[in-house]
């Protein structure tokens with residue numbers, strides 16, 4: 189992660205993020221308009237961050253949706269030439285921290301069954317498989333695995349009358 193910093197994603201990042209999106213997800217890349225729509229919901233229900241290299245170039249990004257006690261990892265990706273440096277882990281850590289800050293009880297995500305790198309990353313962060321969507325990704329006909337991670341519930345709040 190040397191020289192790479194995380195910062196909030198802004199509208200000015202969208203052309204670069206979208207270029208990266210098309211490289212990372214050639215089969216089902218979101219359009220720039222879809223990404224703009226996500227940013228329009230910040231900070232209400234969305235939290236998007238970019239990983240910026242030393243020269244200011246965007247080498248990764250990730251986004252969270254959070255509402256009603258539940259959060260979803262919307263997307264996460266790292267440029268191929270910057271992988272295996274902990275950037276993916278840093279981005280996911282930031283999303284999970286934000287989910288906790290927003291009081292989410294659990295985080296969900298979908299991952300392609302053939303995406304070993306991403307599945308390993310999620311398992312390392314305590315995600316477990318909770319469902320399967322058959323042939324979800326088209327045209328490649330690949331299943332989506334639904335994974336989730338629960339957060340430990342906070343201790344109940346209230347007055348401890350014995351100590352008053």
Ligand SMILES: CC(C)(COP(=O)(O)OP(=O)(O)OC[C@H]1O[C@@H](n2cnc3c(N)ncnc32)[C@H](O)[C@@H]1OP(=O)(O)O)[C@@H](O)C(=O)NCCC(=O)NCCS
Pocket residue numbers: 189212264265266267270271272273274275276277278298299300303305306308309312
């Ligand atoms: C999934 C993805 C985001 C992971 O990003 P990453 O930056 O490579 O993630 P990390 O570096 O944190 O961890 C990946 C691996 O690198 C290893 N690693 C981390 N830091 C390392 C270091 N300094 N030296 C060597 N290896 C390292 C980790 O142990 C991990 O190993 P594993 O694959 O055996 O679990 C990336 O592969 C990606 O963008 N894929 C394409 C898009 C995609 O599929 N996104 C997920 C959609 S659900």
